[in-house]
Structure formats: structure tokens, C-alpha cells
Amino acid sequence: MPDQTDKQTFSDQEALDFHRLPLPGKVSMAPIKPMATQRDLSLAYSPGVAVPVRAIADNPDLAYDYTSKGNLVAVISNGTAILGLGNLGHMASKPVMEGKAVLFKRFADVDSFDVEVKTTDPDEFITVVKNIGDTWGGINLEDIKSPECFVIESELQDLLDIPVFHDDQHGTAIISTAGLINACHITGRRFEDVKMVLVGAGAAGLSSLSLMKSLGVRPENATVVDLHGVIYRGRTEGMDQWKSVHAIDTEKRTLAEAMVGADVVLGLSAKGAITPAMVASMAPRPIIFAMANPDPEITPEQVLAVRRDAIIATGRSDYVNQVNNVLAFPYLFRGALDVRARRINHEMKIACAHALAQLAREDVPDEVAVAYRGRKLKFGPDYIIPTPFDPRLIWYIPPFVAQAAMDTGVSRVPIDDMDEYRARLRERVDPSAALMQKISSAVRAAPNKRVVFAEGEESTVIRAAWAFKQAELGTPILLGREDLIRKNAAEAGLDFDAMGIEIVNARVSEMNDAYTDWLYEKLQRRGYLRRDVQRMINQDRNYFAAAMVARGQADAVVTGTTRNFNMVLKEIRRVLDVKDSLIGLSIVLAKGRTIFVADTSIHELPDAHELADIAIQAAATVRKLGRTPRVAFLSYSTFGNPPGERGDNVRAAIRILDAKGVDFEYEGEMPPDLALDPGQRANYPFMRLSRDANVLVMPALHSAAISTQLVQALGGATVIGPLLVGLEKSVQIVSLGASVSEIITAATFAAYEEAVSVAFEPDDTVEAPHPSKAAERSMAATAVPPTV
Numbered sequence: 001m002p003d004q005t006d007k008q009t010f011s012d013q014e015a016l017d018f019h020r021l022p023l024p025g026k027v028s029m030a031p032i033k034p035m036a037t038q039r040d041l042s043l044a045y046s047p048g049v050a051v052p053v054r055a056i057a058d059n060p061d062l063a064y065d066y067t068s069k070g071n072l073v074a075v076i077s078n079g080t081a082i083l084g085l086g087n088l089g090h091m092a093s094k095p096v097m098e099g100k101a102v103l104f105k106r107f108a109d110v111d112s113f114d115v116e117v118k119t120t121d122p123d124e125f126i127t128v129v130k131n132i133g134d135t136w137g138g139i140n141l142e143d144i145k146s147p148e149c150f151v152i153e154s155e156l157q158d159l160l161d162i163p164v165f166h167d168d169q170h171g172t173a174i175i176s177t178a179g180l181i182n183a184c185h186i187t188g189r190r191f192e193d194v195k196m197v198l199v200g201a202g203a204a205g206l207s208s209l210s211l212m213k214s215l216g217v218r219p220e221n222a223t224v225v226d227l228h229g230v231i232y233r234g235r236t237e238g239m240d241q242w243k244s245v246h247a248i249d250t251e252k253r254t255l256a257e258a259m260v261g262a263d264v265v266l267g268l269s270a271k272g273a274i275t276p277a278m279v280a281s282m283a284p285r286p287i288i289f290a291m292a293n294p295d296p297e298i299t300p301e302q303v304l305a306v307r308r309d310a311i312i313a314t315g316r317s318d319y320v321n322q323v324n325n326v327l328a329f330p331y332l333f334r335g336a337l338d339v340r341a342r343r344i345n346h347e348m349k350i351a352c353a354h355a356l357a358q359l360a361r362e363d364v365p366d367e368v369a370v371a372y373r374g375r376k377l378k379f380g381p382d383y384i385i386p387t388p389f390d391p392r393l394i395w396y397i398p399p400f401v402a403q404a405a406m407d408t409g410v411s412r413v414p415i416d417d418m419d420e421y422r423a424r425l426r427e428r429v430d431p432s433a434a435l436m437q438k439i440s441s442a443v444r445a446a447p448n449k450r451v452v453f454a455e456g457e458e459s460t461v462i463r464a465a466w467a468f469k470q471a472e473l474g475t476p477i478l479l480g481r482e483d484l485i486r487k488n489a490a491e492a493g494l495d496f497d498a499m500g501i502e503i504v505n506a507r508v509s510e511m512n513d514a515y516t517d518w519l520y521e522k523l524q525r526r527g528y529l530r531r532d533v534q535r536m537i538n539q540d541r542n543y544f545a546a547a548m549v550a551r552g553q554a555d556a557v558v559t560g561t562t563r564n565f566n567m568v569l570k571e572i573r574r575v576l577d578v579k580d581s582l583i584g585l586s587i588v589l590a591k592g593r594t595i596f597v598a599d600t601s602i603h604e605l606p607d608a609h610e611l612a613d614i615a616i617q618a619a620a621t622v623r624k625l626g627r628t629p630r631v632a633f634l635s636y637s638t639f640g641n642p643p644g645e646r647g648d649n650v651r652a653a654i655r656i657l658d659a660k661g662v663d664f665e666y667e668g669e670m671p672p673d674l675a676l677d678p679g680q681r682a683n684y685p686f687m688r689l690s691r692d693a694n695v696l697v698m699p700a701l702h703s704a705a706i707s708t709q710l711v712q713a714l715g716g717a718t719v720i721g722p723l724l725v726g727l728e729k730s731v732q733i734v735s736l737g738a739s740v741s742e743i744i745t746a747a748t749f750a751a752y753e754e755a756v757s758v759a760f761e762p763d764d765t766v767e768a769p770h771p772s773k774a775a776e777r778s779m780a781a782t783a784v785p786p787t788v
Contacts, residue, residue: 019095026098027105027113061412064137064340068111073333074136075100076115078125081145081168084293090116093143100142100167108330108394109428110337112140122148130159137337138163138344140329146203147240163336163344169207171325174332174349175385176208176266176289176313177215178356179323182384183287183311185357189263191216195283197262199255199297200269201226201243208266209246211349220248223258226269230258256281263287267297274298280306291315291323311381320382327386328352331393335401338421339411351404355397359386363463363492366739378493395425435587435594435720436745438626439752440473446755449474451747454545454559456480456503459488461561464743466494469501471744474751477502477554479541506544512537515547519575542568546575549729556730556750561738565601568733569724577728581613584722585621586708591717595676596622596629596695600704600722608652615657615697619664621725622695624753632675632693633668634703639684640669646699653697665689672696723749730754 019026034040042048052066064070079093097114104112117128125144129152133139139162141153149166156164184191194217198209201224209222224231224246228238233247252258259265259278267274267290274290274297282288288303288310290296296314303310313321332352336344364377368390377383386393399418405411415421423437443449453465456478462485465476478485482503489496496503506512512534520533536543541559548554560568584601587594598618603610611633619629633650640647650669657666667688674680675693698704712719723746724733730753732746 073112073138077143082143108334133160141166169203171328172204173208173211174328175323177353179385181357187285196222196264198224199267205268225255271295276306289313331397335398340413341405348404351400355400443751449751450554452477452545452554452557454541464740542571555754558747560733579728580726581617582726586721589718604701611653612656629664631666631695635669
């Protein structure tokens with residue numbers, strides 16, 4: 001449980017400033033089509049817009065093809081139940097609705113805008129939304145009080161042919177159900193046997209209970225308690241048709257009585273509703289979801305003071321196991337929109353809950369730990385629900401939802417290839433996904449590659465090797481002490497015996513003498529004694545790993561997490577020779593472009609011959625990556641204006657390439673805008689580039705490194721690398737303290753370099769990915785939901 005002194009806090013003024021500055025609000029509109037010329041204007045508006053107008057008039061469904069309807073969701077409220085603040089009016093709800101629209105875009109790339117309806121009359125609200133509903137591909141109802149919300153959602157679902165979803169009900173239900181699936185798994189319970197108490201009979205509580213009952217919780221084992229006490233058959237006070245559905249025959253009348261011997265309590269009521277004494281009376285290993293906001297029914301500290309064996313979830317981000325609706329609604333709508341669903345039905349909600357529960361059992365990426373101040377997350381009592389910043393949510397959850405929509409007949413457009421769909425989902429939020437999918441596909445298609453993970457005792461390296469193996473990218477070999485590797489693997493929840501990952505201890509390997517003899521022969525005339533070489537092989541895993549690939553016992557190496565780049569490179573180069581020019585190549589992915597930048601790690605101030613060699617090596621590598629290289633030599637000057645020494649080097653490099661007769665396009669020297677913007681090139685008709693450059697050769701290492709790091713720091717771009725290119729064997733050196741994802745990427749490129757005999761025709765397209773093991777399990781689980 002996190003130390004509560006570590007909570008994130010902010011003042012009221014800071015909150016107001018966030019929403020006010022630099023511009024009021026949280027959303028704006030950005031056009032997705034060009035508006036630079038008169039022709040653009042004519043196509044976008046009159047007269048060109050008349051063409052899709054007529055087409056849609058003939059067939060309204062074509063609005064999905066010719067407008068943004070298919071990726072557009074409305075967030076609609078009348079402000080009668082804003083957060084935990086109550087009925088404050090429709091305009092007071094606008095900051096919340098704008099926030100919801102931002103979450104749709106941030107987490108699932110769903111376009112959204114808010115609509116605040118000035119009425120508290122359910123019938124009038126329904127009429128307004130019915131008459132404007134066709135504008136969107138889906139409607140998210142928000143902050144509408146109970147019981148009116150039940151009527152509003154139900155009638156709009158019948159009146160409109162698009163998904164209408166009240167998130168306060170169903171979002172909470174889906175997340176809490178996912179959490180309960182895993183809490184029951186950890187405690188060895190079955191839904192059919194669970195004795196449950198619901199505290200709070202509002203929209204979220206009743207919807208949560210209904211979903212859990214549909215998964216096996218028996219009605220007689222579920223007791224609902226509201227302000228008037230237990231809801232029992234025959235009670236008349238404060239009852240309505242939605243509460244009556246959950247009434248049971250019982251002698252219990254108070255919450256305290258209901259909680260005696262209970263396995264689970266769901267709190268969706270108010271601060272302080274549950275007392276420590278009530279928790280103490282529950283069954284062994286109780287499951288306590290105290291989800292009232294902003295303050296839970298009982299705090300985790302109060303629970304743990306009386307029950308150390310409890311599994312606890314709340315609605316707050318400063319405690320573990322946050323029941324956060326952002327885990328469901330963006331991805332639920334993403335899947336529904338992508339099959340043009342007519343509604344979000346019960347089966348789609350169940351599929352979403354199962355997907356979330358299953359994802360929580362997977363190894364957690366390092367990116368999540370960064371978002372949560374370095375806290376390591378592993379499936380167990382303190383981690384039963386995925387976190388909102390898990391990057392896998394976008395491609396893991398929607399396929400479940402989409403498949404359920406297709407299986408139940410509410411989709412208009414089927415998804416024929418779920419693997420390709422998952423690939424497209426990755427690309428929506430990760431610009432590197434398409435490139436990595438192409439590389440990964442080539443690695444899988446080639447004969448199995450053995451990749452040495454030199455720093456095999458490190459937890460991040462162990463997890464990367466595990467993921468590499470699980471994704472069927474090759475056979476990882478971990479260098480290190482077996483007992484320590486297994487210990488660290490067990491702490492990360494990884495079963496090496498089941499996965500069959502190879503471990504090699506360099507100190508006791510039977511190959512030591514052979515590697516020593518071979519390397520001594522190589523280094524003996526460079527001042528090394530045999531005992532020096534023996535010590536290098538026995539005690540330094542980089543030497544041992546490089547010797548493994550040099551002598552054919554492995555295909556590639558990935559290293560660098562515990563030492564700086566230059567030190568590792570010196571060690572590797574004592575074992576492996578340079579085959580071609582040695583360069584560092586970084587890949588920048590931004591705004592739909594893939595740009596290769598060289599040299600970002602080797603040549604500090606390259607001369608003309610080195611610049612030419614860098615261009616040749618970079619172009620060859622880009623071609624191996626399935627792209628047609630177009631090289632631009634960058635400079636502060638444009639074809640000699642203004643003149644300077646670095647520009648002279650570039651011009652000399654151009655002359656060298658002219659003499660060599662290379663088989664790729666190149667030009668220089670020029671600034672970046674001339675290389676990347678076709679509009680800038682009109683003044684230079686002699687330029688030899690047929691299209692925008694995609695390989696940028698920098699005049700010096702510092703300019704290459706600074707430029708790639710700058711675009712990454714500013715945001716909006718993803719940078720991969722620098723990749724090491726030109727050694728006789730494939731080696732990739734990651735940055736000091738690299739994340740699991742970065743190590744996997746480096747290992748994949750290392751394997752790819754050895755698998756390039758699997759040729760691609762040079763173009764600028766990408767391929768669909770091979771499904772990961774997690775993805776395969778995901779789709780299997782969609783067809784046959786996992787048992788609880």
C-alpha cells in the first residue's frame with residue numbers, strides 16, 4: 001500500500017489555472033484535410049461537398065464513409081449528478097464533459113465533443129438527444145441522476161440506431177467486475193459461491209451487481225443496502241422497480257448484519273458508510289471495493305488495521321487497484337465504432353470485463369511504472385486491475401468488444417482479420433508500431449535466431465527476454481548466474497521452466513577455453529597476454545557474448561543496460577570486426593513519417609569520405625528495412641549559401657558519391673525544411689530527389705544526437721535507436737538503464753539484421769503483425785470466456 005504522504009495534491013487555484021490557461025477549456029478542433037489552396041477549399045466545401053451530400057441522401061449509411069461520424073462520440077449530460085457533487089446544473093457539468101472528450105481522444109483516438117442539455121425532465125432530454133443523435137457514431141451519457149438515467153438510456157437505445165451508453169452505470173460495472181474476477185482467482189473463490197453485499201443502490205451499484213450476477217453470483221447470495229437499510233422482499237420504503245429486482249428473502253435489516261460472514265462488499269455510496277468493525281466481521285480474505293468518490297466508504301488504512309488479509313480497491317488514483325472508468329469506455333466505444341455497432345450490448349460489456357481481467361495477469365510494461373513513479377506492478381492482491389496508462393489497452397481490449405458485437409449480430413461491418421485490426425489499433429497511438437510489426441514479421445519468418453542478452457541477471461533484461469520468447473521472435477540466451485536469474489525471474493512472476501529459456505554462466509561455461517584461445521590469437525599482437533584474455537572471457541559478459549556470436553554459438557547480442565555506450569562498444573570491437581562502415585542510425589517517427597537519421601553515435605566530426613560512407617551504409621540499411629532510401633545531407637547552408645567548412649565536407653561527399661555511382665538518390669547540402677517539404681524545393685529545380693528525403697545524414701554527431709533528442713523531448717515523435725550498423729555480427733547496444741520495451745526493440749532489430757535474407761521489395765508500406773501469444777489468448781478468450 002503506497003505511503004499516503006506521497007499523494008499527489010494541488011490547490012484550487014492550480015485546478016482553475018489548468019482549465020483556464022493558456023486557452024480556456026480542454027478541447028479544440030483540428031482539420032484533417034489540407035486547406036492550403038483554392039482547390040482544397042472547393043473540394044472541402046462548395047461545390048465539391050455536394051457530391052457526398054447527394055450520396056448520403058441516397059444512402060444515409062454512407063455518412064460513415066464520407067464524414068467523421070464513424071469515429072465521433074458525443075458526451076451528453078444535464079448535470080443532475082456531477083461526480084460526487086450532485087445536481088449543479090448543465091453548465092457546471094461542462095468541465096467534466098470536456099474532460100471525458102479528452103480521455104476518449106487520449107486513450108482510444110476517438111473524436112468527441114460535449115453536449116450539455118438544459119433540462120431535468122427525462123422526456124424532454126430524450127427528445128433533444130433523439131433529434132440530434134444521428135450526428136454521432138455513439139453517445140456516452142454522463143452524470144445523470146438515478147433513477148432517471150435508467151429510463152433515459154433504455155429509451156434512447158430503442159430510438160437510436162447507434163450505441164447509447166451510460167458510463168456511470170456500466171463503466172463502473174465493467175471495471176469492478178474485472179477486478180472481482182481476479183480477486184476471486186487470487187482467493188480461490190467461484191462467483192457461484194461468493195456472498196456479496198452492495199452498499200449503495202444507485203445506478204453504478206445496481207448495474208455492477210447485475211453484471212456480476214450474469215457471470216454467476218447467485219441472487220440469494222447478494223444483499224443490497226441503501227439509506228433505508230437492507231432491500232428485502234416486502235419492503236416499501238424508498239423502493240422502485242430497479243431496486244425491487246434485487247430484493248431477497250432475509251431477516252437482516254442493517255449493513256452491519258449483512259456484512260457478517262460476507263466474502264465481498266461493493267461500496268458505491270458515501271464516505272464512512274463502512275466501519276472497521278463491519279470489515280472485521282467478514283469472511284477470511286475479504287474482498288472490499290470501496291468505490292465512493294472522492295472519499296471511499298472506508299480507507300485502505302482502516303481496512304488493513306483490522307484485516308491484513310483483505311484485497312482492497314477504491315476509486316482513487318492514490319491507492320492501489322483503482323476502479324477507473326477510463327479503463328473501459330474509450331476501448332468499449334473503439335471496438336463498437338470499428339464494427340459500426342448499433343448498440344453496446346450485454347455481451348460486449350462482459351467481453352470487455354474478461355479482457356481487462358486477463359490483461360492484469362500479463363507482465364506489466366516499464367512505461368506503466370514510469371507513469372506511477374517507478375512502482376513495479378505484478379498480478380496479485382495489490383494489482384488486480386490494469387492501470388489507465390498501460391499502453392496495451394488500445395490493442396488488447398477493443399478486439400474483444402468488436403468480436404462480441406459481431407457474434408451477437410449488432411455490427412454493421414465485420415472485421416475479417418483480427419490480427420490486422422490489432423495492428424491498426426497499435427498504430428493509432430504508437431507511431432513505431434507499423435515499422436516494428438514489419439520487422440517482427442520478418443524475424444518470425446526467418447529460421448529461429450539465438451539472441452544473447454548479455455546482462456541476464458537484470459530484472460528488465462529477464463522480462464525482455466521472456467517477452468521476446470513469448471512473442472516467438474527467437475530463442476533468448478541469458479548470461480549470468482543461474483540461481484540469481486531464476487530468483488529475479490520468480491520475483492517478476494515468470495516461470496522459466498515453462499517457457500524454456502536458456503541460461504549460460506560465462507564463468508563456468510565449457511566454452512571458456514575455446515573462446516579464450518580464439519580471442520587470444522586475435523589480440524596477442526595488440527598487447528594482450530593470455531591471462532588478460534582469459535579474465536575478459538571469464539568475468540565480462542560482453543566479451544563472452546561477442547565471442548558466442550563470433551564462433552557461431554549464437555546469432556546476435558543485445559547489451560548496454562548497465563554500462564555506457566562507448567565502454568560497451570570498445571569491448572565488443574575487441575572481439576568483432578567492422579564489416580562495413582560502422583554507424584549509428586536513429587529512426588524518427590512523427591506525423592505519419594518515418595525518417596532515418598545518421599550518424600547518431602559513432603563519428604564525432606566526419607570528413608567527406610566518412611560522410612559518403614555513412615550515406616552508403618544508412619541507405620543499405622534502410623533498403624533492408626523495406627524502404628526506398630532518399631538521402632539528404634543536412635547543413636545550415638543551402639547549396640553553398642552561406643559558405644563554411646562543414647558545407648565543404650558535404651559537397652565533397654556528394655562528389656565522392658557521384659564518382660562511386662551509387663544506386664540511391666542523394667542530394668545536399670540543405671537545411672531540413674528543404675529536405676522534407678516539397679513546397680520549399682520549387683526554387684531548386686536541379687535537385688535530384690524525386691520525393692521527400694527519408695534518410696538525413698547529419699554533418700556531425702552532436703547535431704545528429706541533439707536533433708533526435710530534441711524532437712523526442714518536445715513530444716509528438718517517437719525515436720528508436722540509435723541502432724548499431726556495420727559490425728561483422730549483429731550487436732545492438734541499448735542506453736544505460738533501458739526499459740523492457742527498448743531492450744525488446746533492440747533484440748528484434750539484432751535478430752532482424754541476421755534475418756535480412758528474408759527479402760522485402762523496397763517500398764514505403766508496412767505489414768500486419770504476427771499475433772503475440774497474449775493476443776492469441778485474447779481472441780481465444782473472446783470466443784470462449786474464461787471461467788471464474
